[in-house]
Every structure is written in C-alpha cells, then in structure tokens.
Amino acid sequence: xxxxxxxxxxxxxxxxxxxxxxxxxxxxxxxxxxxxxxxxxxxxxxxxxxxxxxxxxxxxxxxxxxxxxxxxxxxxxxxxxxxxxx
Amino acid sequence: xxxxxxxxxxxxxxxxxxxxxxxxxxxxxxxxxxxxxxxxxxxxxxxxxxxxxxxxxxxxxxxxxxxxxxxxxxxxxxxxxxxxxxxxxxxxxxxxxxxxxxxxxxxxxxxxxxxxxxxxxxxxxxxxxxxxxxxxxxxxxxxxxxxxxxxxxxxxxxxxxxxxxxxxxxxxxxxxxxxxxxxxxxxxxxxxxxxxxxxxxxxxxxxxxxxxxxxxxxxxxxxxxxxxxxxxxxxxxxxxxxxxxxxxxxxxxxxxxxxxxxxxxxxxxxxxxxxxxxxxxxxxxxxxxxxxxxxxxxxxxxxxxxxxxxxxxxxxxxxxxxxxxxxxxxxxxxxxxxxxxxxxxxxxxxxxxxxxxxxxxxxxxxxxxxxxxxxxxxxxxxxxxxxxxxxxxxxxxxxxxxxxxxxxxxxxxxxxxxxxxxxxxxxxxxxxxxxxxxxxxxxxxxxxxxxxxxxxxxxxxxxxxxxxxxxxxxxxxxxxxxxxxxxxxxxxxxxxxxxxxxxxxxxxxxxxxxxxxxxxxxxxxxxxx
Numbered sequence: 280x281x282x283x284x285x286x287x288x289x290x291x292x293x294x295x296x297x298x299x300x301x302x303x304x305x306x307x308x309x310x311x312x313x314x315x316x317x318x319x320x321x322x323x324x325x326x327x328x329x330x331x332x333x334x335x336x337x338x339x340x341x342x343x344x345x346x347x348x349x350x351x352x353x354x355x356x357x358x359x360x361x362x363x364x365x
Numbered sequence: 366x367x368x369x370x371x372x373x374x375x376x377x378x379x380x381x382x383x384x385x386x387x388x389x390x391x392x393x394x395x396x397x398x399x400x401x402x403x404x405x406x407x408x409x410x411x412x413x414x415x416x417x418x419x420x421x422x423x424x425x426x427x428x429x430x431x432x433x434x435x436x437x438x439x440x441x442x443x444x445x446x447x448x449x450x451x452x453x454x455x456x457x458x459x460x461x462x463x464x465x466x467x468x469x470x471x472x473x474x475x476x477x478x479x480x481x482x483x484x485x486x487x488x489x490x491x492x493x494x495x496x497x498x499x500x501x502x503x504x505x506x507x508x509x510x511x512x513x514x515x516x517x518x519x520x521x522x523x524x525x526x527x528x529x530x531x532x533x534x535x536x537x538x539x540x541x542x543x544x545x546x547x548x549x550x551x552x553x554x555x556x557x558x559x560x561x562x563x564x565x566x567x568x569x570x571x572x573x574x575x576x577x578x579x580x581x582x583x584x585x586x587x588x589x590x591x592x593x594x595x596x597x598x599x600x601x602x603x604x605x606x607x608x609x610x611x612x613x614x615x616x617x618x619x620x621x622x623x624x625x626x627x628x629x630x631x632x633x634x635x636x637x638x639x640x641x642x643x644x645x646x647x648x649x650x651x652x653x654x655x656x657x658x659x660x661x662x663x664x665x666x667x668x669x670x671x672x673x674x675x676x677x678x679x680x681x682x683x684x685x686x687x688x689x690x691x692x693x694x695x696x697x698x699x700x701x702x703x704x705x706x707x708x709x710x711x712x713x714x715x716x717x718x719x720x721x722x723x724x725x726x727x728x729x730x731x732x733x734x735x736x737x738x739x740x741x742x743x744x745x746x747x748x749x750x751x752x753x754x755x756x757x758x759x760x761x762x763x764x765x766x767x768x769x770x771x772x773x774x775x776x777x778x779x780x781x782x783x784x785x786x787x788x789x790x791x792x793x794x795x796x797x798x799x800x801x802x803x804x805x806x807x808x809x810x811x812x813x814x815x816x817x818x819x820x821x822x823x824x825x826x827x828x829x830x831x832x833x834x835x836x837x838x839x840x841x842x843x844x845x846x847x848x849x850x851x852x853x854x855x856x857x858x859x860x861x862x863x864x865x866x867x868x869x870x871x872x873x874x875x876x877x878x879x880x881x882x883x884x885x886x887x888x889x890x891x892x893x894x
Contacts, residue, residue, distance in 0.1 A: 281472025301845035301865050312602055315450055319604045319631050320794065320825055339635055340608045347605065 288333075288354035295328050299307050307351050328352075335360040366557075367526050370438040372646075374399050374519065383567065383592040384595045386428045387617065389485075393428045394592070398435070400517035405495075406470075407437020407515035408478035412506055413492050416523055419463040419532060423456075423474035428599050429495055431467045434531070434577070438549075439520045443529040445544070451857050453480040458541055459534055460490070462743060467506075467689060470668055471496040473666040478503055502563050521625050523807060527548035535582055536798050536860065538686035538789070538804025541703040544743030547578075549652045551683040552583055554736035556591045558709045559584060562688065563621070563674075565592035570617060570645070573598035580680040581652055583590055585623060594621075604628060606634035611642070616646040624794025626656035627828070633663045642666055652676040652685050654792035654828055655783060658695040658702055664760070665694045677783070680797075681752065681767050683737035686711045687781065694893045703780040711735035711779055714766060715716050715773050720757045723774070731773040732766040791820040793828040796859045803831065807854045810848070812841045816869045817879040820861060821888045832881075832888040833862035834871050843867070850885050864888055 289307065296302045302316055303310040311317040317325060326337050327346075335357060366373060367834055373395060376383065381396030395402075414420060422444055424430035430446065437444040445463055456477060460468070468490050470478055481487060482504065491506040492499075499505030526549040534542040558838035559565070563799045571589040573596050575581035589596040597617045603609045604658055611632055614622065622643075629651060649664065649671050656675065665673060689705025707713045715729040716722060723729030734756055741749030756764040772784040789800040800818045807816040816835040823830035837843040845865035852861055872883040 297846050300863075301849050303846045303850055307848075312605070313450065315861075316855075317605065317626070318858065319865075323634075324603050324825065339606060340637075342600045342606060344605055344609065 284352050285351070285358055288357055289350050290291060291332065292329075292350050292353055295337065297339070299328055300310075307349060309349065311343070311347055311349060311353075324346065331356060333360075340342060340361055366553055366592070368524060369523060369530055369552055369587055370435050370522070370851045372556075372587055373402060373435055380567070380593060385590065385594060386431060386596045386598065387570070388428050389600070391428075392595075393432075395590075397563060398428075399519075401432045402436040403517050403520050404512050404515040405433055406439035406511050406520045408493060408507055409428055409437065409440040409442060409467055411511075411515070412493060414442050414467045414634065414725070417528070418442045418467070419465050419829045420444045421447055421460055421463055421465045421468050421811055422577075423449060423468060423470040423477060424495070425471075425473050426573070426601060427450055428598070429471060430577055431596075431598070431755070432684070433495060434586070435650065437469075438524075438530055441522055441524045441528070442457055443531055443546075443653065445534065446531045447579045448478055448576060449477055450479075452854050453484060454855050455542065455857065457481060457485060462534075462541075463532065464543055465490060468492045470494055472500060473502040475503060476524060479708065508843060524549070524710065527739070527792035531583070533578060533720060535553075536790075536802045538799040538801030538805075539814055540802050542802075543745060543748060546740050546743055546779040547580075547680075547683055548740065549581070551736070551737055551739060552587055554710050555584065555684045555708065558585050559588055559825065560591050561794050562708075563650075565589075565594055565621070569620045569647075571596055571621040572614070572619050572623055574622070574628060576601065577651075578686065580623070580684055581623065581686075582887065584684045587838055589888075595891075596661070604631070607632040608637045612636040614643050614646070619643065619646050619730045621645045622646060622648075623650040624803065625653035626660060627794040628650050629664060630660045633660050638843065639662065642667060642758075644670070648672040648674060650674045652678070653795040653797075656702060657698070658700060658819075659698040661702060662698055662795065664692050665691070675702050677706060678737065679767075679769050679771075681739045682733040682735075684710070686733045686737050687713055688736070689780065701782055703776065703782045705780050707735070710738055713773075715775050715781065724776050725777060728772050728774050730787060731769045731771040731781070732762070733769060734766045736740075738765060789820075791829050791831070793831060794859065795828070798831070800831070803833070803852070803856065803860055806812055806852060807833070807835070809855075810851055812838055812843055813848075814838045815868075817878065817881055818887065819881050819885045822892060823886055824865075825893065830864055830893070831862040832864035832866070832885075834866050834868055834884045834887070836868045836871055864893065866891075 376395040377399030384392040385395045385398045386393040420442050492504050510550045531551045533545040537543040544681040573585040580882045673691040675689040678686035687704045689703045712734040714732040753765045758765045803818045820829035821832045872880040874880040
C-alpha cells in the first residue's frame with residue numbers, strides 16, 4: 280500500500296517538472312540540486328505547486344535542503360505531510 | 366604587496382594562529398594555509414608545471430579550493446576555477462583553451478573527469494587528486510599522500526605583478542566561453558582600495574557567497590586575506606532556502622556580506638530578515654546587476670545599523686570599478702540606484718558613438734579606464750582589440766579603455782546611472798549570459814529548422830528570463846522538454862531557457878530574418894506558467 284502511494288507521488292512530481300519546467304528527469308537517481316534542475320527560483324514555484332496539487336502545507340522554514348535532492352526524497356517528504364487517503 | 370599570495374604569507378608571519386577560513390565548523394589558520402599552499406606549489410612543480418602555466422581547478426567551493434588557488438599562484442602559475450556543474454563538453458572547451466599541463470581535482474569531480482576521459486581522453490593532462498587517493502579507474506599522477514610529502518617551507522617566486530593570476534571564463538556570444546586574464550596588480554589595486562574604503566579589519570568575518578569561478582569571489586578571498594580577516598565561504602546549497610541563508614549569516618556573525626542582489630531579494634521575499642537582524646553585520650555590498658530600490662529599501666529598513674554599498678564593474682575591469690554608498694533609505698522606489706563614482710585609479714567614461722563625452726544626462730556607452738583593466742581575453746586578440754580600445758583622450762598608446770556594453774548617463778552631481786545594454790548580453794539572477802552563446806548551441810541541433818533566444822521581463826526572477834522560440838524540421842516531434850535535455854548536455858543550468866514556444870515558422874522581419882522584437886512581444890503577451 281505505502282509503496283504504491285510513494286510511486287504515485289514520484290510519478291506526479293515528475294509530471295510537475297515536465298508541465299511546469301519543461302524538464303524531463305531521466306531517473307530517480309538524478310541529483311536535482313547538483314544538476315540545477317531545482318534552483319532558488321524554481322524551488323519557490325515547486326513548493327507552491329506541490330502544496331496545491333497534494334493539498335499539503337510546506338512552510339519554508341520546515342523544509343530541509345536534502346528534501347529536494349531527488350524525486351524519491353521529495354515524495355517521501357510529501358508523504359510524511361499528507362494523511363494517507365485511499 | 367606585490368603578489369596576491371603575499372597577503373597570506375604576510376598574515377602567516379604576523380599572526381600564524383589567526384583563523385583565515387571558517388568552514389562547516391572547522392577553522393584553517395593563516396599559518397596552516399601558508400604551509401599547505403607551499404606544498405601545493407611544490408606538488409605542481411613536481412608534476413611539471415612551469416611559470417606561466419594555466420592550472421584548471423576541478424574543486425567545489427571549499428578551503429581546499431582556496432588552498433589550490435593560492436598554491437597555484439605560489440608556483441608562478443595562473444588558475445581557472447571550473448564550475449563542476451558545467452556539462453563536460455563546456456569543461457572540455459575551457460581545458461582545451463587553457464592548454465593546461467596539470468589539473469587539480471578532488472573526489473567530487475570524479476564523475477566529470479570520468480566523462481571527460483570517456484569522451485575524448487585527457488591527452489597529456491596530468492591529474493592530481495588533492496583530497497585522498499585517486500578514484501578507481503581514473504588517471505592519476507599524484508594524490509593527497511604525495512602532497513603531504515612536499516616541503517611546507519616558503520617558495521620563492523619569479524612572477525611580477527603584471528603576470529596573470531587567474532583566467533575567468535564568461536559567456537561568449539559565438540558559442541565558446543571567453544577567458545578573461547586578470548593580473549596580480551589588477552586584483553591588488555581593487556583590494557587595497559576596498560580595504561581602505563570599507564576599513565576592513567582583522568576582526569572582520571567576511572562572506573564568500575559568490576562561486577569561485579566568478580570574479581566577485583576574488584574580492585571575498587583576497588580582500589579578507591589582505592586584512593587578516595576570517596573568510597566564511599557560503600555553502601552553495603544554502604541559496605535554495607532563504608531561511609537557511611539568513612541562519613548562516615546569523616550563526617557566523619558575519620560583519621561583511623557581498624553578493625549579487627538576487628540572493629538578497631530571495632531573503633527579502635521570504636521575509637526571513639528580522640528587525641535589527643545580524644547585529645554584527647557592518648556592511649552589505651552588492652554587485653553583478655542592478656538591485657531594485659524596493660528590495661534595497663526593505664533591507665535598509667530592517668537593518669538600520671548596516672552600511673549599504675553598490676559596486677559595479679564587469680570581470681574585464683576586475684571585481685568592481687565604481688561604488689555608491691547609499692546615503693539613506695531610497696524615497697522613490699521606482700528610481701534606479703546609481704552605480705556612483707570610480708574607485709581609486711579608475712575612470713568611468715560615458716561616450717557617444719564618436720568616442721566624445723556624452724552631454725550630462727544624455728545616454729552613452731560606458732567605458733572603463735585604469736588599474737583594473739584586464740590585459741584582454743586569453744589567446745583571442747580579435748575579441749581583445751574589439752573591446753579594449755586606445756584611450757582617445759591620451760597620447761599614450763598603452764592607455765586603453767574597455768567598452769562595457771552597458772549604456773549609462775552622468776547625473777548633474779557626477780554620479781553615473783546605468784540605463785541598459787547596447788547588445789544582447791543579459792543578467793539573469795546575477796549570471797552574465799550572452800544570448801548568442803545559447804543560440805550557437807541551438808544551431809548545432811539538427812532537428813531544428815529555426816530557433817532564436819530572447820530575454821523577457823519576469824515576475825518570478827531577478828533580471829530577465831530566457832525565452833526560446835523554435836521550429837522543428839518537418840515531421841519532427843520535439844517537445845520543449847526534449848529540446849531542454851539537448852541543451853542541458855552543452856550549457857550550464859543557469860543558461861537554459863525557462864520559457865519555450867514551438868512554432869511552425871518563427872516570425873520574420875522584412876529582411877527575412879527572425880524578428881526578435883516580435884518574438885519578444887509574443888512571449889510578453891503570453892502568461893508565464
């Protein structure tokens with residue numbers, strides 16, 4: 280159950296990157312920070328988008344830089360925030 | 366001071382125990398820095414580096430990278446810090462241009478070195494791994510153990526202050542980055558002016574916010590060493606989260622902050638600066654692009670105890686050539702903040718097309734003259750001659766002025782205000798980008814019929830957003846995300862367009878060329894995502 284949910288989150292995050300930033304993320308291992316796929320401008324848009332799409336609250340001061348390292352890390356961070364529904 | 370490394374050795378003999386660099390909870394003293402840099406110089410000589418050689422540094426921002434910089438100078442060589450985030454082909458262009466004999470690297474650079482080896486080999490380039498053993502399977506001619514066996518005694522130098530200390534690469538409009546040669550004298554002139562102007566003291570704690578491959582970092586490093594102050598390199602990833610950046614400033618109790626305005630705006634927008642925050646901070650300097658008066662006013666209201674100074678100047682004129690101490694919180698937030706007056710030993714000239722002084726208040730081309738002027742671009746006489754021209758007001762043939770490409774006007778009080786650009790170079794989040802370099806890479810993509818890049822205003826970022834219009838060849842399916850992937854293999858992330866639009870045909874002007882003005886209007890009229 281839990282794995283399914285994480286996978287779903289990962290897929291949706293990848294979709295956000297394509298739709299919002301015209302960026303395809305080649306694999307789950309891609310380091311979003313080292314490659315500049317997430318930078319200081321995109322992180323603001325990304326957090327807003329994640330909040331809207333997943334109906335969660337992600338206050339900046341509660342976020343850690345490592346939360347943004349990879350797509351799976353980001354999915355885990357959101358999973359921790361949202362109550363698992365369905 | 367004659368040479369930049371003397372700043373370190375002078376502090377090492379006066380105050381060897383004083384801290385030179387603070388990094389992630391550890392401190393490196395001037396004495397230790399002096400000894401380690403002596404070792405690096407000997408290691409380089411042992412690897413065959415000779416006076417005047419260019420040494421590429423594949424090292425992320427760290428005390429190790431700064432040690433490699435100063436050690437290279439002690440070997441009478443010039444260094445080029447290379448951004449590890451650059452795609453391998455761009456690094457290859459830089460290495461090829463430098464014709465280096467030696468590369469200094471560390472484990473973090475291993476993936477990049479591996480890619481360089483896989484694609485074209487490293488040729489005669491010798492690699493020294495400064496932080497441990499060589500990563501398995503990669504070329505290695507020296508490692509940390511060899512460095513540690515080198516003598517730490519002082520190293521004699523043959524260089525003079527007109528010799529090149531470093532070569533910094535900036536975006537080039539023809540698709541190849543250009544290397545700006547900066548001499549010891551160039552840097553020392555600015556550092557000595559700044560040390561006096563800002564009264565930098567051994568008790569100061571200075572930020573090292575800019576990446577080491579950027580010209581601004583030169584002041585962070587050598588300005589701090591010149592005063593015997595403590596340099597606090599700012600870990601790059603902190604830029605992502607403004608509250609982390611503010612916390613770093615607080616924890617380090619910085620007394621001097623120097624960065625591009627976008628980092629400051631990022632913190633202002635997130636509202637992470639409290640009233641009277643950073644009580645130790647004495648001065649805040651910015652450079653690299655214009656800072657909107659509204660952002661400046663926000664900071665000034667929060668930090669009434671801090672002195673705010675705008676510095677201006679392109680890499681070609683070394684760090685900065687003019688200064689403006691902001692006298693008070695800007696009343697009219699729509700007015701540009703002046704770039705002010707020339708630093709000691711420099712002149713700012715606003716000239717018309719015939720190189721005559723523009724009338725006060727009239728817009729003209731901004732030229733810089735004086736002690737900061739680079740000898741020119743590395744092995745590119747044509748570009749050097751085009752940008753650095755003889756001073757029309759001097760009989761001395763050696764007296765040159767540098768055409769910045771910025772448009773400016775002189776105010777009645779003699780202060781200078783920037784108006785815009787005379788070409789397609791843009792500033793985006795402090796990065797200096799030639800749109801032509803992006804277009805040159807687009808033109809190598811075979812599946813495109815037409816493409817063009819324009820800069821458009823953006824609400825989300827400081828400076829301008831890069832927008833790309835393209836038309837694929839007939840029958841080719843090429844989504845923006847596909848094109849972005851192709852460009853990302855050749856260009857650093859900050860040069861990648863953030864806005865895209867696919868056309869059947871790009872708009873053309875009466876001459877049959879791509880109509881960039883129309884393209885710009887199309888982007889301006891359509892909403893950002």
